[in-house]
Amino acid sequence: MRLLAAGLLLLGVAALSASCGVGQTGIAASGDVSQGKQLFVSRCGTCHRLADAGTNGTIGPDLDGAFAGAQAQQFRLSTIRQVVYDQIYHAADPMPRKLVTGADAEAVASYVASVAGTGAASHGAPPTVTGQTPGGGGGGLAATGGKLYESLGCSACHSLTGAKGTGPTFKGLYGSKVQLSNGQTVTADAGYLLQSILDPDKLIVKGYPKGIMSATIRPGSVSAAKAKALIAFIKSKK
Ligand code: HEC
Numbered sequence: 001m002r003l004l005a006a007g008l009l010l011l012g013v014a015a016l017s018a019s020c021g022v023g024q025t026g027i028a029a030s031g032d033v034s035q036g037k038q039l040f041v042s043r044c045g046t047c048h049r050l051a052d053a054g055t056n057g058t059i060g061p062d063l064d065g066a067f068a069g070a071q072a073q074q075f076r077l078s079t080i081r082q083v084v085y086d087q088i089y090h091a092a093d094p095m096p097r098k099l100v101t102g103a104d105a106e107a108v109a110s111y112v113a114s115v116a117g118t119g120a121a122s123h124g125a126p127p128t129v130t131g132q133t134p135g136g137g138g139g140g141l142a143a144t145g146g147k148l149y150e151s152l153g154c155s156a157c158h159s160l161t162g163a164k165g166t167g168p169t170f171k172g173l174y175g176s177k178v179q180l181s182n183g184q185t186v187t188a189d190a191g192y193l194l195q196s197i198l199d200p201d202k203l204i205v206k207g208y209p210k211g212i213m214s215a216t217i218r219p220g221s222v223s224a225a226k227a228k229a230l231i232a233f234i235k236s237k238k
């Protein structure tokens with residue numbers, strides 16, 4: 001069960017940490033990370049496999065698998081960190097909330113973001129990359145995504161009919177070629193869509209202004225699991 005019913009975000013915290021420009025690499029490189037590793041082993045490892053930590057829990061998702069897609073897409077470290085941090089505060093059963101808080105939660109989030117899915121650890125078994133493609137086309141996941149499309153307000157800007165709105169239509173988006181404002185053309189695969197949802201300002205579709213989507217959908221505010229459901233939904237809109 002990698003679908004998480006993560007709750008709403010600490011938008012305030014997200015905005016705060018973004019605006020005071022905390023040096024992410026500084027945090028990741030400092031003692032916080034080793035403290036985070038210790039905390040992870042003792043508090044999280046019973047339920048989660050993470051190669052770098054040497055933990056093998058199976059109650060929760062394999063965190064290398066969960067973040068491999070995001071790492072491959074070179075998400076900002078801060079985005080992944082935020083996803084982990086939010087998960088700690090807003091986890092749904094059976095994962096207990098607030099196992100660690102404050103600076104400890106930041107340390108754990110920094111640590112997980114710095115190693116999960118990077119393939120950095122040299123422990124034998126390769127991470128299972130299951131997070132990449134949402135739900136193998138499962139109707140349930142797409143249906144969940146359809147509800148999120150309404151409840152998160154994506155429908156205000158993205159039509160399902162092919163009509164251009166404030167944002168591009170979702171009809172036919174999956175697998176199409178998208179021209180970006182930086183002159184590149186990319187294929188709208190799961191990785192691209194994930195990035196567009198988790199970090200809306202990073203890649204901008206040509207002809208649309210930057211900052212419109214991110215003003216409503218803050219970077220990192222949609223959980224990885226919700227994004228996966230949304231992608232399954234988008235994929236179903238051929
Ligand atoms: C009692 C078992 C348990 C413990 C302890 C636990 N988790 Fe979880 N975790 C889960 C389960 C089950 C899920 C999937 C369901 C959900 O999202 O709530 C999950 C989901 C996650 C996810 C989302 C993964 C994805 O696929 O997007 C992250 C990140 C995460 N946990 C991090 C942590 C961290 C960090 C800790 C320690 C502070 C921790 N977990 C402790 C059981 C646990």
Ligand code: HEC
Nearest residue numbers: 152153154157166167168178196203204205208212213216
């Ligand atoms: C306030 C309007 C607005 C809202 C709300 C919004 N978006 Fe967007 N979105 C945009 C705009 C404008 C763009 C094009 C500029 C860019 O690439 O950021 C865009 C781009 C995208 C893209 C890339 C589309 C393409 O053609 O390549 C995806 C995927 C996306 N949004 C998904 C979502 C999802 C999922 C939600 C809901 C969680 C959402 N958006 C909510 C305005 C919005």
